[in-house]
Amino acid sequence: MGLSTAAYSPAGSPTPLGTATARRRSVHQFLRPRRPLLATVRCSVDGAAAVATETPASRKDCFGVFCNIYDLKAEDTTKSWKKLVNIAVSGAAGMISNHLLFKLASGEVFGQDQPIALKLLGSERSFQALEGVAMELEDSLYPLLREVSIGIDPYEVFQDVDWALLIGAKPRGPGMERAALLDINGQIFADQGKALNAVASRNVKVLVVGNPCNTNALICLKNAPNIPAKNFHALTRLDENRAKCQLALKAGVFYDKVSNVTIWGNHSTTQVPDFLNAKIDGRLVKDVIKDTKWLEEEFTMTVQKRGGVLIQKWGRSSAASTAVSIVDAIRSLVTPTPEGDWFSSGVYTTGNPYGIAEDIVFSMPCRSKGDGDYELVSDVLMDDFLWERIKKSEAELLAEKKCVAHLTGEGNAFCDLPEDTMLPGEM
Amino acid sequence: MGLSTAAYSPAGSPTPLGTATARRRSVHQFLRPRRPLLATVRCSVDGAAAVATETPASRKDCFGVFCNIYDLKAEDTTKSWKKLVNIAVSGAAGMISNHLLFKLASGEVFGQDQPIALKLLGSERSFQALEGVAMELEDSLYPLLREVSIGIDPYEVFQDVDWALLIGAKPRGPGMERAALLDINGQIFADQGKALNAVASRNVKVLVVGNPCNTNALICLKNAPNIPAKNFHALTRLDENRAKCQLALKAGVFYDKVSNVTIWGNHSTTQVPDFLNAKIDGRLVKDVIKDTKWLEEEFTMTVQKRGGVLIQKWGRSSAASTAVSIVDAIRSLVTPTPEGDWFSSGVYTTGNPYGIAEDIVFSMPCRSKGDGDYELVSDVLMDDFLWERIKKSEAELLAEKKCVAHLTGEGNAFCDLPEDTMLPGEM
Incomplete structure (x- = not known):
């Protein structure tokens, strides 16, 4: 066959390479856990x-x-x-x-x-x-x-x-x-x-x-x-990504042209995809998309209904694009945010510059130097329409907080959540 | 709130950006298909x-x-x-x-x-x-x-x-x-x-x-x-990847130390994971793993049973690692193969230097310059043990070919496949 050929000679008795235990590496030094060992x-x-x-x-x-x-x-x-x-x-x-x-x-x-x-x-x-x-x-x-x-x-x-x-x-x-x-x-x-x-x-x-x-x-x-x-x-990054896609679609541009999109508030149907600050090709969305009715009504609905439509079509929830948005969320913290842009993340509100209630986790616009940390963006536009919706999501999160007071060390829970605000397509 | 604030003024009547059709791009000029349009x-x-x-x-x-x-x-x-x-x-x-x-x-x-x-x-x-x-x-x-x-x-x-x-x-x-x-x-x-x-x-x-x-x-x-x-x-790359992992595991090294692994033959239980040519840290596997019985018997079985074990454990077939192996297979064609190494792919046998029957698709060792093309590796070792197993997989593929003669334009099909050689865990 024109090939070099090594004579085949079976080895003698097998020589094990040492026990699995000897080769095994001590990856972690575990402290004794504080509670009974389950693992x-x-x-x-x-x-x-x-x-x-x-x-x-x-x-x-x-x-x-x-x-x-x-x-x-x-x-x-x-x-x-x-x-x-x-x-x-x-x-x-x-x-x-x-x-x-x-x-x-x-x-x-x-x-x-x-x-x-x-x-x-x-x-x-x-x-x-x-x-x-x-x-x-x-x-x-x-x-x-x-x-x-x-x-x-x-x-x-x-x-x-x-x-x-x-x-x-x-x-x-x-x-x-x-x-x-x-x-x-x-x-x-x-x-x-x-x-x-x-x-x-x-x-x-x-x-x-x-x-x-x-x-x-x-x-x-x-x-x-x-x-x-x-x-x-x-994680509110999937909502942000979906909002960017819908703005691109409405404006008739490719999605890489959309920037400065904030999701404010709770990851629920009270969330606020912000079209006031969002930009398309560097211009404010309102200067590009003149259909205000669409922006004020359909845009948010479309972003929120996306998960439900996906389940209908695909029969499963959106695991792949959720994973992509997790990747985006992490990368936004470990790489510097592009000049002038920002990203959304649900973060702790104490000290926020917007006047949102303190001591809750609220999605807000963030920038990062790429060191794993972030700062809130202070130069954002605000109007009554946006602010009222932000307040509604804030009220919901304050109510949710009361429901879990027994879990945060803040006394007895009192739960009064009038509406079902789970996003369609999510459990 | 210390924020710049754009006065909120609803736009007048919505100005649509033009119809969806006008924005839509003609991505492809389709020739009329040769058969009734189904799509x-x-x-x-x-x-x-x-x-x-x-x-x-x-x-x-x-x-x-x-x-x-x-x-x-x-x-x-x-x-x-x-x-x-x-x-x-x-x-x-x-x-x-x-x-x-x-x-x-x-x-x-x-x-x-x-x-x-x-x-x-x-x-x-x-x-x-x-x-x-x-x-x-x-x-x-x-x-x-x-x-x-x-x-x-x-x-x-x-x-x-x-x-x-x-x-x-x-x-x-x-x-x-x-x-x-x-x-x-x-x-x-x-x-x-x-x-x-x-x-x-x-x-x-x-x-x-x-x-x-x-x-x-x-x-x-x-x-x-x-x-x-x-x-x-x-695609036989998932088999190659699994074989590399098992050799690494047996040798007690990390998998990046294993090279020159060929899967010969059919993607079925007659496939031949080649430990004769495979190397660990640049040395022939037989010089590193002395347990010849494991190499000759268990190694191949373990590689082949992997998909079945996965289904047992995970309840689903190995979609993620299959996709990874497809990525590997494509990248091996579009990036130059590292010096001295090769990869496995099921390719057309006509003109092969090994003496394998022509006119079938057989997994063999390949190298690429990264231009999307490949060449078969000629400097491989061969011994009777390896060759006999290659011949068995070849015989199976020749029998499969007879089964599909009506689909390859080579006359009437005659199908005589004695064994079920589907890999466990595959449909």
Whole structure:
């Protein structure tokens, strides 16, 4: 065949390379958690799970091929890489995460010189699915993805994390009131806030996606008093992206021409997509789109109904574009905001320059130097129409806050939410 | 509030920006298809679908915001971009595509200076889901994604495409024989081959993912005589990636240390993951992994069973890692192969240097200069153990070819496939 051929000679008795345990790397030194240990920590592949030996002071925690030792400093291609970033993702076995995790691993979020560790938080019920996700991450051979661990205890999974992307939340059951959902999910975010407070990096950035995300973020930050409140975000970026797309469509331009779009308020039907400050090709939207009726009535409705229309068409909720908007939200914090533009994020209102009630989480316009932090934009236009709608969303968030007083340490809850303001297409 | 405030004054009567039709861009000049027109072509958003007016010589074809005019040459940031690449994806409403389309749009496949047009092929049944996917692509605001169109007629969707990623295929029904699956899916790929032959770019690259992918690719290329047979690929990259991961795991190294892994043969249980030529840290695998029994027996089994284990764990098939492997397969053709390494692809055997039967599609080791083309690697090791297994996979593909003779223009089909060689976890 004209090929070089190595004689085939079977080796003698197999020589194992050493036990799996010896090769396994101690990724994390776990403090004893503050509450009973729930997590099953495994280093497994293809069903051949091996429960890592636990010692009083430390434990090994990794998945499959990610248990292997590596030394970034020893390689020409990797020695200039940044220090490893630890990213926790809750709801890691769900569909949004199934898109997001691979985006994180590919380098498109944090850059091609930023190695990452993914710490997947799931539930007892979803543990096998978490293993499946970890297997698919193994099979994807992403060079930047250096560590993957899975667990069901936030006190373990959040250990030393630099980012916590809190996607997991209970879906609303049939007939469940929004108040009940606030309570159920609020409890989850209270627990996760406590865990972050106990074990995460002191400068962890927290992005809450699980709904109702603004109030969940508030609960989370209230339970994490040792982490700056400024570090907590509720995701309204998908709403911003949808608003930009609809403005582009109406103006007959490509979406890259739309800037300065703010989503104000709650991630609910009281949210306020702001067309007063938005720009198209650098001009105020009102100078480009003369159809004021559309701007005042249809625009907001269209943005809000988008998720519901998508479910009708596609039969599933918008996991892919939600994951894209999470990527956008993170990138907006780790890359400098383009000159003159801004982005929306649900952030803590205390100290805000707009006169919005303090001590809630409210989506507002932000700018970042790319250091993970942000500042609120002060030079925004305001008119009565915009302000009245902002006040309505503020009133809703203040009412939601009263519903969860038992979870924020502010006394007894009193819940009076007249309307169902869940966005169509969201649980 | 200390904010600049623009007085709120409602505009007079709304001034529409011109009709949607006037703003709509003629993306493609469609030749009349060679067969009855099946496609519904729409420019729609949020359910407000507007069927584009058809004229005898041309028609408009686009989705939502992607109908808007843009001029890449007019912008500082985009004028250095490459010429638009047209990419068709079949099975576009399915889960693999749901991952892949967003990867294509993000620029991670073709690069950050390569604008792309996505042409989504679905079925009548999946048309609404296609609209949902297009809506999520709109909402993702990817700057490189300049055009999206959806359709159900390959003669329209494949018009001028530079890449055709053929993911869609019928799943195997309960009790269906592999021969029946070969026939049903073969028919789809015969039709798509004819359509590519009629309307695609003369240098279109075709990647077949739908199973049985090797024989589907053969059928496709036989029905596209005006397109070089060398341009057709069957996806075996997920198998390669899985093999690399398992070798890394066994050797106790990170997966970036594993190179020169070939998957030989059919994407079925007769496939041959090649550990003879594979290297770990530049050394032959056999010099690193001394457990020959594992290499000869368990390694191949583990690679092949991976998809089945994943379904057990995760409850779904491996859409995410399949999409990653499609990205890898394309990138291996559009970026130069690293010195000394290679990648696997199911390609046309005629002229191969190994002595494998001609005129089938067989996975073999390839190298590329990054121009979209490839050459087979000639300096590979061969031994009896490897060769015998290659011959078994070759025999299977020759038998599959006989089953589809009626679809390749080679007379009457005669089908005698003794074993079920579908990979676990694949339909």
